[in-house]
Amino acid sequence: MLTNTNIPLKSKERRFYMRGINEYGETTVQCRICGKWTPMTGTKLCDRCWELETRIERDPELARKILEQVDKRKGGTHGT
Numbered sequence: 001m002l003t004n005t006n007i008p009l010k011s012k013e014r015r016f017y018m019r020g021i022n023e024y025g026e027t028t029v030q031c032r033i034c035g036k037w038t039p040m041t042g043t044k045l046c047d048r049c050w051e052l053e054t055r056i057e058r059d060p061e062l063a064r065k066i067l068e069q070v071d072k073r074k075g076g077t078h079g080t
């Protein structure tokens, strides 16, 4: 069982997610990439990470180029 509780959640969400169950009564796990609680217990990926990972896996070289472009645009910092 994961115990990371440092993820910012609205108090209403926290009430549900702290039990590993969301407001729809689904069992939730923490996304293995971003730590967000997700009902996807099989992949352990939230929707965003699953979508990104799936697309990146299809063409990692392209993803790398895109990331380089994004980094350049941001001037190599995290920016705002």
Ligand SMILES: [Zn+2]
Residues within 6 Å of the ligand: 031, 032, 033, 034, 035, 036, 045, 046, 047, 048, 049, 050
């Ligand atoms: Zn995620």
